[in-house]
Amino acid sequence: MAPIISIRNLTKIYGNGFQALKGIDLDVEKGEILALLGPNGAGKTTMISIVCGIANPSGGTVLVGGHDVVKDFRATRSMIGLVPQELTTDQFETVWNTVSFSRGLHGKKADPAHIEKVLRDLSLWDKKDNTLRQLSGGMKRRVLIAKALSHEPEILFLDEPTAGVDVALRKDMWHVVEKLREAGVTIILTTHYIEEAEEIADRVGVINGGELLLVEDKTALMAKLGRKQLILELTEPLEELPASFAGNGLALTAGGNRLTYEFDAENDQESIAALLTRLAEHNIHFKDLSTQQSSLEDIFVALVGGAK
Helix, strand or coil, X not given: CCCCEEEEEEEEECXXXXXXXXXXXXXXXXXXXXXXXXXXXXXHHHHHHHHCCCXXXXXXXXXXXXXXXXXXXXXXXXXXXXXXXXXXXCCCXXXXXXXXXXXXXXXXXXXXXXHHHHHHHCCCHHHCCCEHHHCCHHHHHHHHHHHHHCCCCCEEEEECCCCCCCHXXXXXXXXXXXXXXXXXXXXXXXXXXXXHHHHHCCEEEEEECCEXXXXXXXXXXXXXXXXXXXXXXXXXXXXXXXXXXXXXXXXEEHHHCEEXXXXXXXXXXXXXXXXXXXXXXXXXXXXXXXXXXXXXHHHHHHHHCCCC
């Protein structure tokens, strides 16, 4: 099956000469959740704006459902819902009217039952008659999601959807996103919250300096780039490691009470067994053993070189 979004050699150069995108290639499969991570100015929002028809590319092609986003704008835009970063709403309009009007803008016939379902799914039903200015920042962001879903899009772009939202509302939104995926909606989100990608994404893409550094299955990425750390709590403290252990990734920490060892979870199981045997031979014993896995945040920071 052809990808629902296909991007080839996408570039964007602004009038001042700044190149925001540098030859992006990306395929997004129908029904998946793709998280795009990157520091501010990496090119995430620029790429989304081009796919959604808000900005024009300088070069390359973008196909949505087989349609070119420049030549077949109406066809592609009707397939897409966009939740922007900015809270751009009419503050004096009601929630119900705001969401209903957005459906009409996309040429869809009125469907009060669908609007009610969207508002209920986003816990907005009891706020339907409130004006936007009466809502909290988190509720306003939910209204933006409701607007994006009003015309029943096949693809939903979430650009920093939980910025400024408290933890409880954020997790509630993750649940909504999962329900949308179950309904067959393809979701692309940008986020600064690494745990958001770790929690809900199928694949993770990392953008930096206008380049797509990688796109990987989340689990495969963490297995390939994530490192594990073996932690040994020693029975007796050591003043220093024997010289024969130098240079093998073993470190003495916690005032000589702990040994730590970085290893590859896929390939280093035998070396761990050998390490424990060697420690015993040197009369170095431990009372507790544990491991910890690199997080997606660790991997992200390593890939972008610590850029903020």
